[in-house]
Structure formats: structure tokens, C-alpha cells
Amino acid sequence: MDAIAFERDDSALFSGVSASLEAGSILQIEGPNGAGKTTLLRIIASILTPTAGTLYWRGEDVRHHRQRYLHDMLFLGHLPGLKQSLSPLENLQWWRRVHPDDSPHTNAEVLDRVGLCGYEDVPCYTLSAGQQRRAALARLLVTEAPLWVLDEPFTAIDKQGVAELESLLTQHAARGGITVLSTHQDIGIADIARLSLADSGRRA
């Protein structure tokens, strides 16, 4: 379904990193702090352009099919991407218009599922860090993008939330979706590919 390869030489953060992902796979990017996990994920999300190397999606160069790639990709970064003075509901509303989907779920249903029932209408700055993370992760429930790029998605959420997110990732993989994520936690999913940045950096 797709093959991804990247290289980056910018101040030799890492280089010669390559990976190829089949439909239904999950890739965990590992490495110590400062190894470039976030940078790599931002390259995959096409926010950064790699110094060298190419990103392929469905066998085609992403640079030439950017529009289609953006349609197929969902990125959740370090920052939750929430407007603090808007409520989780309003945040989900604008986000869904900017990243259109055909999901039948209403915003209220989705927020209910991520455990924000009763918090739909309060401004995000009154929510805890974990609740904000949940408000951002609510996007995973409505998106139809086959590729998920998640930077530290488990940060700040509780044990139950971690379990729910893990089952969400498994379901996504079962549907043929691909997930690329970075985390320091051990994920309770059996079939997971790993890419260590520390190794590849030294290999170059």
C-alpha cells in the first residue's frame, strides 16, 4: 500500500532513516529525548521538508500529490491544537470543517465517547491536561484518514484512557489503517513495528 523512506542531514539530527509500512500496521518511533522523534513525525506529516530523502504514499511521491496525501493523513502534535477560549465542542466543530469527513457521528457523541460528557461547553483552559488531550484525540473518532501520525498521544491521559486509545489503534489497524506514533510508554499491542532513531542516526 505504501512505502516511506526519509533522510535528513540538518545538523546531523538523523539520517538514512527508512521504513515501509503495509496497510494495517502500527509503527512506534523510539529514541531518547532529542533524538528527533518529533522532527521525524513532522516530516511524515509534511509540515517539515526533509533535507534529503523522499516520502512516498501509495507508491507516489507526496510532494507531487500533496493534496491527496493531506486528505489521507491526520496529525496530532505535541501541542493539542485546541483554542483555549473555545469549548471542546467548538474546537471539534472548526476542526471538522477544516478537515472534512463523512463520519455519521455528531460532535456531541464523539465527546461523550472520549469521556468529556458534561464538559462540552466549558472553555478548554478550565480543563485538565488529560482532558485537553482527550479533546484533541476525539478527532481520531471522526476522521476517515487511513494514516494517523501521532506525537506522544499517551501523554497526560489516565490508565483507562490509554487502554481506550490502544483499542482505537487496534481497530484502526484492523480496518487497514496505518499509525505512526512516538511514545516512551510500552504499548499493550502485540503486533507493532519499531523504529529506533538512536540506531539509525549512528548507522549513518
Place this chain on the structure above:
Amino acid sequence: MGAGFMAILRRDLLLACRNRGEIANPVIFFFIVVTLIPLGLTPEAGRLAEIAPGILWVMALLASLLSVEGLFLSDFRDGTLEQLVISPQPLYLMVLAKVLAHWLISGLPLTLLAPVLGMMLSLPAAGYVPLVLSLLMGTAVLSLVGAIGAALTVALRKGGLLLSLIVMPLYMPVLIFGASAVQRAVDGFSVQGPLAVMGALLALALLMSPFATAGALRVSMHG
């Protein structure tokens, strides 16, 4: 196509309603500074009338510059800007929506306030219509041009000074033609010329600025 435009316009106007204090800033600045002029210079109507067109335009320009810095800053800091950059919706239209929202909450109130302040500076009666018309178009150009600078400097720690340096030269034609439209009206000449130039500047900025701003945002996200 228009979904992203409307979503961002609605969102930014909603945010403006929530953070009214920040929005009022440029308008209050404009009001206070113009109020201080008669106190600092002279309360004499004749001499105030001479400088009124220039003063009103310079202060409106500074008020606009004051507010343009924050155009992309909060979006950059909370990560919503990267969500916009990687959205399948055209960034050109979303940038245009942000600039339009910015103009509606800064340029438009400045324009509406200007005649009141003109009265304080005893602007002659002939100057009011050209003042409002030139500010209506001029503040829109200022917002559009300022957006390019704001997008270029959004990732910098202290982008404010750099923003002023980038944007100021581009603001000059707007100031010159805006103030001269009002001055010519006061002196009894036709204002069609400067207003037509202002309209041309607006058309040019409307066409080019969202492209340049979208490009600058992509560059800034690299930082």
C-alpha cells in the same frame, strides 16, 4: 472550497468575542493618542484642522500595526496553525478568512471611530467622507500586508521589531495616498485620484497577500 474559509472566519470572530479586551486594544490606542494631540499641541481649531488628516492616518496605521502582530501568534503557540497548514482545505482561503476576521475586529472599528476623532481635531466637513472611504480600503490593505510580515515572523522569539521593519516600507504608499485623499478633500480638490490608487492597492493586496502569507507560514513552520 469555502468550508475552510467560513470555519476559520467563524472561529476567529468567536474567539474575538471571547477575548474582547485584546480586540479593544488598537481601538483604545487610536482613541487615546488622538485625544492627546489637542492637549499636547494646541487646542486651536485652525491649526488642528491643518494636521488632522495626517494625524488621523498615522495613528490609524500605528494602531493597525499594533494589532497585526498577534494575527498568527496564538495559533502558532497552541498548535492550531500546524493543523491549518496540513489541512486539505486551501491555505490561501483560510489565510484570507483570518485577515478578514482581523480587519472586521480592528480596521473596521478604527474606520468607524475616525469621524468622531476627526471632530475632536476639528477636521473640516469636506474631509469626512474621504477619511472614511480611504480608511475603509486602507485598513484592509494594512491588514493584508501586515499578515505577510506576521506570517514571516511568527516563529521568532521576538518578532515584533522585525515585523515593523518588514511591514513599514509597504505601509508607506497606503499612508501617503490615504492622507493625501483627506488633505485634498479639505483643500477643495478632487479625491478621485488618491482613492483610485487606494482601490488599486487593495485589489493588488487582496490578490497577492494571501499567497505570500500562506507561503510565509509554510516557511515559518519549518523553524
